[in-house]
Amino acid sequence: MWNCDWEYENQETLRQWYEEKLAGIRPNSIVRKIICKGCGRDFYTLIETKKYCYYGLCGNRGYQKDLKQRRLEKRQNRVCKGCGKVFTPKRSDAVYCCNACRQRAYRQSVTDKASDQIEHLQ
Template sequence: MSAGPACLVDGVVKRKRRAVFGTFLICQDCYLKGAPDPVTGRTRSQAARQTDGAWWLDLTGRGEVLAPEPCLACGIVVVRRAERLLRGVTCSRACRTSLTRRRNGGRGSGRPCGSCGRPVMSGRADSAYCDAACRQKAYRRRVADRAAEASVDRATDPVAELLTALEPYVVRLDGGVSQALYKALYLVYAAHLHGDPAAALAELASMNADRVKIPDTDDGRRLRAALRAISSPA
């Protein structure tokens, strides 16, 4: 980055094998090369707004361009647009988090931790957990609760499980099932959209769930299990 202020822009950053949309800093020289033409207002070509690792759209924010101001967390001089809800200029998500903690004095929220129940006495003013360990425990508990609820729903309502299991083949059209099975699944899905999926289950129930053509994948095994539950209900 060249000497002088940095420009905070919205754009896409290439990270390994994927592109991620977000905000990042570029030098002012690069921004001025790709900035809209000051006379015509037209946007420059993408080639003028692109590097090997990223391409950007415009300055972050929705208002007028602010004068260069130092980031309140790290001190780097930043150029960005005004924002109605902007409390102060920061240059990254990490600096926003650091600023929030500094304003709160690292005293935490004082609310009960969502995992252990003890008051949160450190971290940000909106902290919901004592630390990373409590946050992870709460996440694992939520995952386990969702899995338990899903298993109960599937056990009590095989039709609901079938409607979930058929989505990869009827909605996403992943393929791999036989034409006869696809037609039967589609009829059930269409009947579900009209409010009565049970009316179209007869053909599926007559099929041999162990012999019908289904891919040997996680989605395929789930569909086969759902067909077994339909053809021979408990």
């Protein structure tokens, strides 16, 4: 059985297999090269789902990094639907930069609906 520990300790062997695969000596080998999401190093693996060089070392770190990144992206560069300004939302579902914008937008939508109705009546 292949496992993380074995692969981690036998990178030289796996790299050789990978090169042999590229050279056509091992066309059926499942060995592949990945870039560890944790440390960014090249890693050679036979495990299909692998994303990190060594889970205990980079798996958690990479996961945390991913999570942090996603959270940051979520909270950045949102454009206020009211005034068009870019703002950093305090809540992930915020669409307006401030209460004033939200209220103005709300009033606007009420007015729109009202004028719609008037048009329909005419």
